[in-house]
Amino acid sequence: MRLSVNLNKIALLRNARGNNYPSVEDFAYEAISLGVHGLTLHPRQDSRHATCNDAIEISSICKKNSLEFNLEGNPFSLPKDDFIGFYELCDITKPEQITLVPDSIDQITSDCGWSPNYKENKLKNFLTKIKHLDSRISLFINPEIESVEFAANLGLDRIEIYTGPFANSIQSINIKEIKTTISLIITRARELGLGVNAGHDLNLQNLPHLIDCGEIDEVSIGHAIIIDALKYGFHDTIIKYINTITTN
Numbered sequence: 001m002r003l004s005v006n007l008n009k010i011a012l013l014r015n016a017r018g019n020n021y022p023s024v025e026d027f028a029y030e031a032i033s034l035g036v037h038g039l040t041l042h043p044r045q046d047s048r049h050a051t052c053n054d055a056i057e058i059s060s061i062c063k064k065n066s067l068e069f070n071l072e073g074n075p076f077s078l079p080k081d082d083f084i085g086f087y088e089l090c091d092i093t094k095p096e097q098i099t100l101v102p103d104s105i106d107q108i109t110s111d112c113g114w115s116p117n118y119k120e121n122k123l124k125n126f127l128t129k130i131k132h133l134d135s136r137i138s139l140f141i142n143p144e145i146e147s148v149e150f151a152a153n154l155g156l157d158r159i160e161i162y163t164g165p166f167a168n169s170i171q172s173i174n175i176k177e178i179k180t181t182i183s184l185i186i187t188r189a190r191e192l193g194l195g196v197n198a199g200h201d202l203n204l205q206n207l208p209h210l211i212d213c214g215e216i217d218e219v220s221i222g223h224a225i226i227i228d229a230l231k232y233g234f235h236d237t238i239i240k241y242i243n244t245i246t247t248n
């Protein structure tokens, strides 16, 4: 399992004051020096946290350091104010991985993944448009088998399992049930030749449960890393996450 660190929350803190402090680039370099496997940004049309410039900068830093840049976002986000459009951003940054997320502007954060048939034709058109980039394409999906089949039928490379419901059920009696569902999703994805990522609401407590479910290629984690960094510091937090994914 590999760790891609989502730096959105560093951008959110920076935006609170309007200057470049904290600097997203500084934390990118620090994360790289600590051995993370990739960096993620999820710019939105309202630039509430990561901006398009952040994505351009971080993708360039990743390329120079032979690290994967994972650009997440809604494929249908059009240019607005400082946001240059998701397709345009993919075209400029040429990310190693593009994760397609059905987010909407009124959400606080992504609260669902793709389900079968959602904007299928529009999605197919987008996939044709980005083919020349040669990026790995991952679809952020709801934790259901039908969505895995949907991703495979579209010829995608990977799925990213939306782990919000998994994280929420960790303390409850439903944990066995959701772990079984995730195991089945992983197995089906592998049968169909898809890689498997996972993300949302993952943390040091629930990661071992996720690891139990089967072979996952990559987790992308943002929110909990920054919260843990308040307790342990950024350096120690990243080491804790790397140790958790490599020793479980």
Ligand code: PXP
Pocket: 006, 008, 042, 072, 099, 101, 109, 110, 140, 160, 198, 199, 200, 201, 202, 220, 221, 222, 223, 224
């Ligand atoms: N994956 C996707 C598609 C997301 O939208 C996000 C949040 O930006 C994450 C993973 C990371 O979630 P969290 O910040 O809860 O770790």
